[in-house]
Amino acid sequence: MQTIFTETHKDAHSNARLGILSLPHGDVQTPAFMPVGTNGTVKGIYHDKIEEIGYNLILGNTYHLYLRPGLEVLEKFGGLHNFSHWNHNLLTDSGGFQVFSLSGLRKISEKGVAFQSHIDGSRHIFTPEKVVDIQKVIGSDIAMCLDVCTPPNIEYRAAKEAMHITHNWAERALNHRKELGDAFKGNLFGIVQGNFYKDLRKESAEVLSAMDFPGIAIGGLSVGETTDQFNEFLAYTADIVTKEKPRYVMGIGSPDYILEAVENGIDMFDCVLATRMARNGAVFTDDGIVTLKKAMHKFDQGPIESECHCTACTEYSRAYMHHMVKTNEMLGGMLATEHNLTYFYRLMEKIRLAIAEDRFSSFKKDYLARFYKR
């Protein structure tokens, strides 16, 4: 297996680290935040603007893309890069998380998972092998193994069974990936599970670390547990997962969770939070989240953030943004999306600089104190 990750610097006082992730569509500086483009578009923003902000790795959702536009379309276009006019890196999830969210509509067996489309009720089966094949058609630069993601507070027995299926599927996916050889350029990542049981987390982290994956994700976090549980299980698991490979925590995107992850040596994360909140008129600033709908912004001539270089902050006032949100205008969501993605990109730049200068822990403390007024 080829190494795709180089650690370039480790923070002197924490596990935070800088690295370079070498992918088919170019190198990515880590720690990296990835915007989510579920259907082959990050909602409310042009792909050109995402590139302009500086992102060169975004996420797509296998489950959604498999259903629409579907594999026949993606095959005809030679993959999602070409179809969606995105010439940088793409990571796709396995579809597992979405399928398991369908609760009533899916059934897991050792073989795979049978489910019904949320769109038209049509019946489908995902197997570990098929999910790799789908991501090959998509042309993912990073593909994820099908896993069984479980909610917090399930019984030990069920958590253990889900973990065993996940490990079995990881092996099958990896074998299938190897059979495909160079016909697929994507890097397949394994996913650690184990719910909120330390012995299971330990076992899963060790099993996955020992397998021949170019990268590892810590799954099953940020699924409804408390922040204390998240912090505890993130630190516990991250400590065991191999540090030789890029480490990814799925589905996190609030500044406190990102900082916690970085402190534990996590290199990648994704979340819809930044873009979803933008569409609801909530924008990020170093002083916390600003709810644009509030009447206090009606006459405010200042920008969302004076040091931000996004379109909203360089061309518009908070009063205009307030007006856009109150009148439910598309431009409100468009401008807020661009702002939030710019904010997260700049936050990652600041985080990387702090690591480079061996002051990540103090950066984290100061940032959280200001952002959350703690």
Next chain:
Amino acid sequence: MQTIFTETHKDAHSNARLGILSLPHGDVQTPAFMPVGTNGTVKGIYHDKIEEIGYNLILGNTYHLYLRPGLEVLEKFGGLHNFSHWNHNLLTDSGGFQVFSLSGLRKISEKGVAFQSHIDGSRHIFTPEKVVDIQKVIGSDIAMCLDVCTPPNIEYRAAKEAMHITHNWAERALNHRKELGDAFKGNLFGIVQGNFYKDLRKESAEVLSAMDFPGIAIGGLSVGETTDQFNEFLAYTADIVTKEKPRYVMGIGSPDYILEAVENGIDMFDCVLATRMARNGAVFTDDGIVTLKKAMHKFDQGPIESECHCTACTEYSRAYMHHMVKTNEMLGGMLATEHNLTYFYRLMEKIRLAIAEDRFSSFKKDYLARFYKR
């Protein structure tokens, strides 16, 4: 009164003409189509992109802007140009059309019109003078007189009364405009009414033409009448309205209506059609309107139009656009809006070229034959 319009060429075989409209924020080539930005944003597109396409005159709606963000906000920002980051020309309607659409919620008297906000039910009064004042606060480059707009098929008596009120209000608005002097740079246009009665149309066209307005609009068209009625009353009225001034037909935006208007020597028009249809996934091409949702586009690798230089046509396929519409993604409406506004801008360029080359009538015939497959 200062002349703001110069006719630079008249088509040899029709009343179509080229001209230059000199406004406070720069010269506008006519005939000109104006995109509509009701709330101080053209829905689904950045003002920067509208400028890039080539537009330098867009429309805002006085009624909407008066209610939200309201005059206090606009006053604080020194007008809508600054508030909405639009440095070119703005035309605002009088609010009359919107108020009269509120049917149950408004009451007309000689003094003005009392109405209730569609947002919160609050009570307001528009008088001819007040509507000029509102447009002064907005900072409109072209302001419109408050008029009484009537639906087709009303009785002669009611049409005549509405016209007389319109004339009376036009005079009051003009007097008020004169009192304001240079404190307001905007050009106030009068509006011809008269419903679908030729003697009233004639009277109104003559009365308005004789008044000291820098421009004249033909109102009360495209309000629900048949196309034959529209064509007949447009030609009849346009023939009487002075040709010394810029001539504007309000609320038209389908290619056939635009071509009909140009042929009758109309210089300006506006419509929400291009942008509203875009948000519903309908895009304009020289071969007619394309409904992107249709299954026929699912695998189509071609662009909406190969000769168009908008983002949708240079970066995306019809298949991708189909996917955006099917998944209800914002980017679908954003890209389609940019395409349709680019299409209408290019159509106006072609129209102006055809007039310059004295072949407008044959251009119109060929265009309609292809677009409507007539």
